[in-house]
Amino acid sequence: MILLYPSLRVAYIDVVEDRVGEKQIETAYYSTLVKVALNKDSESAGPVQNLDQVIYRIKLPGPAILGEGKPENQNHAIIFTRGEGLQTIDMNQDNYMEEALKMRNLLQEFLTEDGIRQPSILGVREHIFTGSVSSLAWFMSNQEHSFVTIGQRLLANPLKVRFHYGHPDVFDRLFHLTRGGVSKASRSINLSEDIFAGFNSTLRGGNVTHHEYVQVGKGRDVGLNQISKFEAKVANGNGEQTLSRDIYRLGHRFDFFRMLSCYFTTVGFYFSTLLTVFTVYVFLYGRLYLALSGLEEGLATQRKFSHNHALQVALASQSLVQLGFLMALPMMMEIGLEKGFGKALSEFIMMNLQLASVFFTFSLGTKTHYYGRMLLHGGAQYRSTGRGFVVFHAKFAENYRLYSRSHFVKGIELMTLLIVYQLFGQTSHSTIAYIFVTSSMWFLVLTWLFAPFLFNPSGFEWAKILDDWSDWNKWISNRGGIGVSPEKSWESWWEIEQEHLKHTGTLGIIFEIILSLRFFIYQYGLVYQLTITNNNKSIVVYLISWLVILVMLVILKIISVGRRRFGANFQLFFRLIKFMIFVSFFAILVVLIVLLHMTIKDILVCFLAFLPTGWGILLIAQACRPLFRVTGLWGSVRALARAYEVIMGMLLFTPITVLSWFPFVSEFQTRMLFNQAFSRGLQISRILGGQKKERAASTKD
Template structure:
């Protein structure tokens, strides 16, 4: 009754609340004007009010031209700023919602502009957010707790005592007069200001502003609830932090802050991402170093020396290290905040439930997302806005979609680390005992498993057999499809593969140099494996023989490239009209390659173990050649080898896809796995909805 009365009421105040006059801001109006006898197109930004289905131009501002300077959101904010009135302005996003009872406190918040907050008057008023999407799934709950920690403890401490709080996309209230005379509330440059919100805070602080935080008012906020949404958001933020690292704004802040405020600014902006990158680089350095020591024989000598002197203290230290590496310390700030607000018993229960719902797996996977996109932006630039949707998106993502999204950021790195771990298990002398091996490398195996299988573990119906079958058909069709002009990346592997190299097209000299330099690690790894073959160890020639075998291994790789080039040429000439001849050509090349390789192995007297070790050596080397060829794309096209590079890349993608897909398929054979996943990761209402969908789908198929 109350709702109907409100909707039918003629009271002006109620009509104003329900149907505010339609004001459209920053509408671009194109007009032809005659200047000096010539007609020119002139562009205006227009404020329009709709009255009785008619538009009465209210106010217009002439623009310098039709060029789009930056991203849509910051440009719209700065355009709309000139049409606003009053002395304060709230910047609120689409995924934020002002509660009525909280809006009543806005009068108190605005009075903060007149309060004493230190040497300078406040220019941006910040306040906390309430995440209302935490009950959808475990991922949404993890993000809700993470955000709660960030916008309470984090923002509170950033504002006081650190005095380094900026504008982080929260519904902050701006001093309009201050910002309209200092470049607006957003930085709209497309090249460097992807995270336009924090640059508004940088801009305010550099111009003698003061940014505060207040606890007595909050705004509702809907966080991303699906893994792909979360990853896109974190990719965007990581790219933005890469741009901040390269920006003049952060450089100027660092020069003008005192030492303590400078360090606080570093560790609360780009320092977190730099630390994350150092963690991952340390894992790589640790594994490559241990493998090098084992392959060179140095590790064996160290083990013998340690055994003679006694190494019980070292083993105890490694055992305690493995406990710390579980990431317990990273959760302490969040647990303290929940304990202060809702009680420590609730905080302890939440901690236990988060561990049971695989929170460490999710946060380890999230680490890979941050490091990949931050590092790519630092090396090559080219950050772009990634639309996450921010909707209620909890649906099954196909295997091809997950592969496209996480192939370069997680799967490739996870496969490399897995190969290193396997090789160290084969050649390592310090951890021949399984217990010692797990104490030293158990956390690394956990990282590999998280990077390779999290997209399927947190995917709704990720282990349902029928969806697995459909996903395989879809992925097989996608990876086999040829690209071309106008073919999108979601339809063809070739189009996606071309898009994945776009960052190299506009990369500078140093970006390309470091891309090639980092790929050289695969060649050192290859030589270490070849040097360790039984043939080279038993031969009297020693190092000379290892060099010969190393050279022959390169001959095999060159032969593979030549075969791929012949197949590529044969496809162009015979595949359309002479299908039989093309297939005979491929059969002849396959048989010839097997015979030649077999004769080579027989001549060198290689055992089955040597052959498997050689495969472990060639696999990363071929990937290194692919990486270097992509950097030198222009040269490879000039010599006519780009088709061979593309064919080799497709083969690697297929192998990687099969290796990742096999464990998921095996788990999907057992029906209880899918049921367990649904009940573990999603709330009861969503779990019931998935079960009803399966019943309805089964009924339709039976009909």
């Protein structure tokens, strides 16, 4: 049977049109089961697929897809299954012959009572076989291994809060067929269909267990971009869980201890992650307020605050949390239990030498961004990660599109706060105190800004950098429009990045505006630190700072109108006018600097004060998009946004370019982060690439 029909396709939509003569009677849609036979063609060397017309089919109500594709397919496929047990396998999973021999024992577990009832879902562990590709694959493999073994073991017994966390699990088919299927497929609500199957099973009287004598192979993500997309999908799914009725009902029906266990095994982890990053913002803005208002200086001179060694020790210990070390603790415990604690210690040291703390700190930002956005605005979408074995160089523009809003913007904001605190904070006068207060935050900033390039294959290779720069310039300059993909044009990508604001509610818009007001409060505190104000605390100083911002916005408006009217037909003339505007603007700045006797610190403070304010204006304009479209200012908003994207791109690209000048940086990165086979492949590709260039040059000669 396997040789004749090695493949069965389910949930395949078949369209049947019944006609009488030339008149169409009915168009019907069916979910069908099709078997594929591989027959040897006598005239050709390869196999030929023969589809056998329709084994079974079930009529659908219409052509519309009712829910999310993946869970909807699973619920369609369950109709064509037989027997009492049903095992769902993901496409990135594999099985082993010896594990198939244990299936008889596993199915017997359905007949044993676990607690007060028989199980409805049998959970099994997973064997991650992709850990040797790169350091990132190794981190993910160990993290996933701890989650699907010691984590699931604890959730199942004694906590009794294990749900359905993966797709090697075996379902009681008759139980779930009468209770809504194995997946919850409501569109844009239940993205994480696997855990909602466990919620549904538990709420309807089922019981989920875990068994470790059976395992299924699984391939995890091996590249940073793949991993980040997966983390974004899971974070969005947890945001949906936070707002779902299922979690609400579970929380009301669990006893106190199971309720706490349920919270910390699902949405609680992501909520605490959100609070961790939120605390960093509150801490920095709070310290900055103390520094700019003069309260920090007053507190530092008081006797009871002059000896604060205990506070410094506490700040040093909390940095361990922000560096991500505690996130690796369950992983080390699992390795210690299975391989010995000596092996766990050696692997822990090796992982940190291969920058595991950088990876986990970067993942912290991914989880926080997408979970927080989901809570504020909704609109979660399924993200295809690929999960292939191929590790390839991602271009700078691709990394920028993927991490701009989740990491780069936040990293630059925190870096700005740290620089201002260094300029005006009292702690900066004491080197040890400043290190204790800000070291973990500087680590967080550098990780969020440069981890995508650090873990990028050939990320510091000069030839790749030149190609990336050319691709970045082309992408940032291209105009958007109908049919232009986000990969081809910055404008198209920028429009898509605001999709969540188009469909959010009034409350989400209000929260977005309130959060953006922090930049104006920050500007208010900073402009009074300029020496040219002579300690004048009048509100006029703040209003004059807004006058400077308005002048800059008018210049951007002129450039935007000029590009629209003269950019196509009078390119040279328009560029000359733009050059003269910028020269005049900088000449006026130089005159003002000389007349007002501004110091270098004043110039830096002006830059640090006005740059975040413009970003705050941009965020509010995006949230109030219909209003700015009506007033005709949307073109100016787009021009301002493009200017900020260019500035951020230059800030990120400059240090990468400097490091790529030194050949040993690229060599060190390759040997440290990737396995020997991949490193050897990169070296061979460089040699072949050099030979191709030499041949091309000789051909031209």
